[in-house]
Amino acid sequence: MELEQLFIDNKEKTIYGRYLTLESIEPLLEKMNTNNQLSIIGKSVLEKPIYKYQIGEGKIKILLWSQMHGNESTTTKGLIDFLNLLNSGSDFADKLLNRFTFYCIPMLNPDGAKLYTRLNANEIDLNRDSQNLTQPESNVLRRSYESFKPDYCYNLHDQRTIFGVGDTGKPATMSFLAPSYNQEREVNESRLKAINLISGINAVLQRYIPNQVGRFDDSFNINCIGDTFQALGATTLLFEAGHFAGDYQREETRKYVFMSLASSFMILSENDIVNNGIDNYMNIPQNKVVFYDFIYKNVKLNYDGVEKITNFAAQYKEELVENEICFNAYIVEIGDLEGHYGHFEYDAKEAKYKDEFGGFPQLNQKASFYLENSIRFVNGLIKK
Template identity: 75%
Template sequence: MNLEQLFLDNKEKTIEGRYLTLESIEPILKRINTDNQLSVIGKSVQGRPIYKYVIGAGKTKIYLWSQMHGNESTTTKALFDFLNVLHSGSDLAKELLSSFTFCCLPILNPDGATLYTRANANEIDLNRDSQDLTQPESKVLRAVFEEFKPDFCYNLHDQRTIFGVADTGKPATVSFLAPSYNEEREINDSRQKAINLIAGMNAVLQEFIPGQIGRFDDSFNINCIGDTFQYLGVPTILFEAGHFPGDYQREVTRKYVFMALVSSFTILNENVIEINRTEDYLNIPQNKVVFYDFIYKKVKINYDGIEKITNFAAQYKEELVDGKINFNAYVARLDDLEGFFGHEVYDAQGALYEDGGENVPKLDQKANFSLDKKLNFVNGLIKN
C-alpha cells in the first residue's frame, strides 16, 4: 500500500491549519452523511452540538474522538482524511467497512475549539474529568462508550513543539501511549493489545520519519480518559500529533497521523497484534521536554557596564486574534540551555544584542531585537 499516495488522494482540502472549529467541519459532516451516519448526541456548555458519526458494518468496533482539548486540531484533520478513504469506493474502503464499525466524535470540545483553548467553556480539562463527569462533554463521551461498547479506543491529541524524542535532538512528530490501567503500570490483556498495535504503527512510521516517534509518559491517573477506559478493559491508544520541522500548521504531521490510523486498521484486520511486542514498544524512546522554537547562542550583552556572552531561547505562544492563530515569539529561557535544542538555532558569534529598551533579554518580552545593528529579528525570525 502506498500510504503517501493514499493520503494525497484522500486529503480533505476544505480544512487546514491550526484553527479548526465546528463551523469548519459541519459542511464535511453533512456531505459525508450519505446514509444517516450522522447524529447529534449532546451539547456543549455553550450549547454547540456534539456530533457522532458511525460508519461500517464490521464486527470490530473502533471508538475515536478528537479535540477533547479544543486547541488540538491536527488529529481532527487526519480523521476526516481517513473518513474520505472510507467513502472512496476503493477495495481498501470495502474491506475496512466490512471488518470494522467506526464511531467518531470529531471535536468533542466545540467551545474550546472556538476559543482555541485546551479546556472547555467552564475552564475544565475534559481529560481530567473521566471520573467525576462534571461536564456535558465528558458525559457524552462516556455515554457513547457505554452504548457503543468498543473493542478499541483511539484518544486523539496534539502535543506542543517543546517535546523531543528523548535526548536525540529530533522532534517528537508523532507520539503514542498505551495508558496504564493501574498504579503499578502492569500489562494486562487489554493494555497488551494497545502496546502491540502501537509497536506496529511505529514500525510503519519509522520508514517515513525515522527517529521522530516518541512514547508518552505512562504514569497512571484514573481521572484521565485513556487510563479510565484501559481500566475498564478496553484497549486504548493515545495519539499525540507533534512538530515536524517548519510545520507549524501541522499539515505534514497530519499526514503521518493519517498513515498511523490506516496502518493500525490494516494491522488489526490482519490480526497480527497477538504477538507480544512489549519490547518493541518500550524501545520507542520517551517524550522529553527538550525543545524551544528558537535558541540564540553566543549573544553579547552589556549588563551594568559589563559585557558578557550569554544564550537565550524564545517560544511561540499561539494567540487567537480575529479568527486567526498568530504565532508570537516571547523570550522563554535565559542563560543555561544545557540539554535543550532549538527548532531554529542562531549563532550570534558574539554580536551585541539591542532591543531598544534595556538591551538585555528578559523573560516574556517579545523576541524583537537586533545583533550588531545589522541583523534585525522580528517575532523571533531574521527580517530581511
C-alpha cells in the first residue's frame, strides 16, 4: 500500500498550521458523525466539551488521545486525517473497522489549545497528573480508559525543534517510546508488544525519512499517563511529532504521523509484528538535545575594543498574537556550540557583528542584526 498517496487522499484540507483549537475541529467531527460516533465525555476547566469519536466493531480496542498539551497540535491533524481514512469506505478502511474499535479523543485539553499553552486552564501539566487526578481533563481520560478497557493506548504528542536523532545531525521528525511500567524499566508482555510494534513502524518510516526517527527516553515516572497505562497492563505507545527541515507549520510531519498510525494498524491487522524486536527497537537512536533553530558561526564580536571570533545561536519562541502563531527568534547561547546543529546555519567568515544595541549579541535579545553593515538579519533570517 502506497502510504504517501493514502495521505494525499485523506488529508483534511480545512485545517493547517500550528494553531488548532476546538472551534477548528468541531465542524469536522460533526461532519463525520454519520452514525452517532461522536459524543461529549466531559468538560474542561473552562467548561469546553471534550469529545470522543468511536468507530469500528473489531475485537481489538484502541484508545487514542491528542492535544493533552494544548500547543501540540500536529498529532491532532494526523489523527483527523486518519479518521477521514476510516470514513472513506475503502477496502482498507473496512478491514480496519472490522478488526478494531477506535476510541479517539482528538483534543483532551481544549483550554490549553485555545491559549496555545502546554498546560490546562489551571496551569497544570495533564501529563503529570495521572496519579493525583486533580484536573477534570485527567479524570475524563482515566474514565475513558476504565470504561473502554483498551488493548492498545496511543499517547499522541509533539516535541520541540531542539531534538535530533542521536549524533546524526538529523532532526527527530518522528520519535516513539514503549513507556516503562516500573522503575527498573523491565520488559513485560504488554511493553514487549509496544516495542515490537514500534520496530515495525520504524521499518516503514525509514523508507520515507531515513535516519529521522528517534527513540524517546524511557525513564519511569508513574505520574506520566503513558507509564501509568503501561503499568495498568495496556500496551502503550508514545508518539512524538518533531521537526522536518523547513516545516515549522508541521505539515510535512503531519504526513508521517498519519503514516505511523496507518502502518501500525496495517501491521496489527495483518498480524505482521516481528517477535522479539527489542534489538531493532534499541537500535533506534535516542532523542538528543542537539539542535537550535539558528546557528551563526565565526562571527567577529567587539567586547570593549577587544575583537573575538565566536558563534551564537537563536531559537524561535512560538507566540500567540491575534489568533496566529508568530515565530520570533531570540538569542539563546553564545560560545563554541560544539556538538550542536542548526536547522539554519550561517558561516559569517569572521564578518563583524553589529546591532542597534551594541557590538555584541545579548541573551534573550531578538535575533535581528547586521554583519559587516551589509548583510541584514531580521528575526533570524537574512533579509533579502
